[in-house]
Amino acid sequence: MPWNHEDLVLKALDVGSSLGARYVEARYHRHSRSSLFSRNGEVIGTESSVSEGIAVRVIANGALGFASTTILTEESVRKTVEDAFRKAQAHSKLVKKPIEFSQERLGRATYEVNEVKPFTNVSVEEKVSYLFDLWKNVSSSVSTARVATLTSWIGESVEEKVVANTDGAYIKSRIPRLSLGYNVVVTLPSQGTIQRFFSHGASGGYELLEKWNVIGYLPEDVRKFEKIILEARSPPTDRPVDVIVGSEIVGLMVHESCGHPSEADRILGREAAQAGKSFIKPDMLGEKIGSEYATVIDDPTIPGSNGFYLYDDEGVPARPRFLYKEGKINEFLHNRWTAKLFGVNSNAAARAMSHESEPIIRMANTYFKPGDYTFEELLEDVKFGVYIKSYMEWNIDDERWSQRYGGLEAYLIENGELKNLVKNPVLELTTKTFYSSVDAADKNLEFYAGTCGKGEPMQGVPVWFGGPNVRVRNILLRVIA
Template identity: 40%
Template sequence: MQSDLADYCVDFALSKGASYAEARLEERDSNGFLLKNGLLESAGFDSRAGIGVRFILRNCLGFATVNRLSKEAVRETLSSSLKVTSAASRLTDCTRLASSKAVKAKDVVSCSESPSSVSAEQKTELLSHIDSAVLSSGAKITSRYLSLSDEVVRKYYVNSEGSKIESVYPAIDFFYSFTLDANSRSGHRYWHYGDVGGYECFKHWQLDKVVEREARGLERNLSEAKSVSGRKFDVIAGPEVVGIMVHESVGHPYEADRILGREAAQAGESFVNPSMIGKRIGSAAASVVDDPLAKGFGRYCFDDEGVRAKRKNLVTKGVITEFLHNRETAASLSTASNGASRASDYDKEAIVRMSNTFLLPGGYSEEELFSEVKNGIFIKNFQEWNIDDKRLNQKYVGSEAYFVKNGEIASPAFQPTIEIDTPSLWKAVAACSNKVELHAGECGKGEPMQGIRVSMGGPHCLFKQLRLA
């Protein structure tokens, strides 16, 4: 990597009057394959590199990117950006960054089967094998879509405060979607698998068994499921459902830039405000964390501002305890950054993002949790969801779901739907099982849009007396 060029970016910005500067050099190699109804529809690779430079000049924040990796190109690009930022400084508020310790570190993720060691032919064979497994379910599949991608991202981060961080992160990403018909009903199942590492992750997932089981479960649900008829039930939500609840109703509204109104024009606002730290939002059984150090798709050890990653305790026993911060939002709220600043690529500015966000486990085994339910519903996974732009009112529609009778899973339930506000949802948590599952996703945020790797999940969770549509 041309780390000396990133160093030069920082030095050049400082020489032109910047009070702070940082540079993030990234090299990214990726491959992607798409199988549609058994046919290879696309296959390709990408290799790119560039530097993103952020600086403060006359108390105004500036950002510039360059993909021509030469000192001449850096001088040309930064000179122009510095000039624009200087002019804009008369019209903008003073930019402050919370203090952060200088870090010098290397963060290299090892893998036993690197993306480059697996041929394109082997990767397409993996997809074909999974596609065959969908068909072997015997369900009436009307369409199927499988995608596989991998990448290796090499970064070098440097700032004017003394930080220098090198990292190498390989990642694997698989997505499947299929539609099937049964009993004059149509159903759709999709899900995402991903992890930081190599193709050893892919083998661990056993996706051929997963998709066959999912197809059979959805077919049975469409064929046999009965309506829940708008009654109140005790509800056990599976980790996939808990994950989307946590991500949408806790993760996003606890992003400090959103709380401060900086996303209002694009993605909306938050029902949370800074004065709510220490306020109760859920039951004592509900604790939610965002942990980039956990093994998941959103794993990292240093964020894109050079801040060391740490677990963020967003909700502790039902009480709001922490927000997600970068250095700028932390300064605005008189606290320290907790390492939640991420960018999807070198040419995007780092903003406040989630990583691995999940509900903490409780003390029940899954069997004990189900034994608490005499007449209820188990929602294993979901087919759709939505939430308002303040992250307050939301809806989750079950896909594979079942009635629970006297602690036992019984007959299928047809698309049980939870419509509820965020405090009522988390105050209804009665108990959690003792095993957490994390599920991969791609979280979209920002303008321009930045899709970034995350995980979401939790244990099986018992909610008391939710009204289902």
């Protein structure tokens, strides 16, 4: 008889239980993707792909085994479960402490994101025309400098899952996502070059293009880049100044200096040989990391977000996670294994990239909590400083402690007013210095899309990171050489 993927997921649970596994988890996971790429208004490539399969995890003899298959038949699923079971048995000889999962109230639900303008309603010709118009508007927006290249792309994806386990979870979901990205190079050979890479991403359909309005704002940005090349002056580096950090940089900072070091598996050292360590130690909950204004939240449940989900891949209901709260380290990101080790409940951070991947601890939508100020009020109390709106480059160390951000669009602040453009300011500081120096945040919460990488083999999952504009005091700026 023919089997659909829901039948096969349930079949996997039966097979694993019959083998004597203490826990069995099966996940049908399908990704369909397509992209269109353009350079200077001309199409340079298209791609489409579908990945589909069933992933299985079992706990047997105190060890965890994982296997997956792309062959969606009853026989193949049975062999996959047996493979995962054999791996667990083999690993059990090496396990010092038996693997256990936390007890949770798991979900039984179906949910999906509905597109206002579905992908099927937009033709290839419309996408090509959009990217051509984008190039036309951008390339004609400057007078002295020139736009050397504009590489742009539109991407569509639909992620479908059925997740079930022997602890009672049964979750079906469908999440479509749209992305639009570009890399623009503005140059005046005698004076310099600026490159700007940026991408939008969210769950939904082509209604998002109108919301993002890239055709409207990118020509204005390019004119600003030309002005930076022609007019920007060096930043003040001779003494500490107050800095207003733009939401784009704040979002990246909280993702890198709060989200990653708060991953419980990283805290335990699992990521040490792959993506690095964490400055946070298991006993640091409650320790002061910043001022009272420093609250960082990771929330998978934000409607329309790039990292949206309502249940994780272990069936745990999602909720906002307050990683830093009013300046203190408040909670870690957990799956059911780390939650058991720490004596807490899972906060639904287990995500897998595809059927070939096991669920590991991941961020979703990480942001700095907005404050009560307007942007103008942030400026008012700055006698002399710099506003760094966007970044051009960045790096951070393996423990997520020392970090550096090179500004792109930035302005001098004098007596509460924005003055001339500042060229290549560098914000270089430690994690604690940043969060401790924040004395105000405005109300304007902005999100930025990304793909977060982690694991071995590498897994990339869609996320948002964001925040308001925040003010930090007495920071010694540097300059890109």
